[in-house]
Amino acid sequence: MMPKVTFPIDIDDVEELQSCPICEGAYFKTISEVYLNSLNFLKTVLCTQCGFVFRQTRPSLRWFHKSWEIRKQQVSAVAQYCEDTLIEKRRYLRYERLARFIEDKMAGRSLLDIGSGPGTGLKAFHRRKWDVTGLEPDPSRAKVGREQHGLNILEGSIENFHGDREGYSLVMAIHVLEHFHSPVDFMNNVVRQVENGGFVYIVRSCFFMVAFCWE
16 A cells, blocks of 8 residues: 655644635634644635635645645655546546537637646546646646646646637636635636637536636
């Protein structure tokens, strides 16, 4: 059995928001908290002013980059992305069903998948003759997508992404929005990547939103 990969976290790796990232309100109701021993590193709250649900207490971006570097060096961490695992099989089927549903409703076949992970899902679109681009900040996952699946997966985030085209027919972010520290900036950057008449598909936790025909 391969050794388990751990990602140490302490109080210096945690940050707490004092205001809502949407309306800048300062009054919240706690939904859930996650502790590691006595360290509260995740607290999800509801903004009582606008109703936005977000992580008020969360690991900093510095911690994420540090953890990605740890995972990059661990063979056992990369092995979990094997497409034969249950989670990756489910990811592929979810993407394939989406492709079947949406492709006869739009003319274009160019796709930008934000937070594409190891590319198992993106491969479902690629097999259906889509021109696919993945964007993944975790170097180990992006590497799996390129080397195991032969996909065009770039390392980085949407904030500093500059595509080589005027826009994409479809921009997707599946279970990604909740991980971005600035959702407003994220959405502004997403819109810039959509071609006229294109689609945006976003899944956030148990909720989903589809925006049609971006003009």
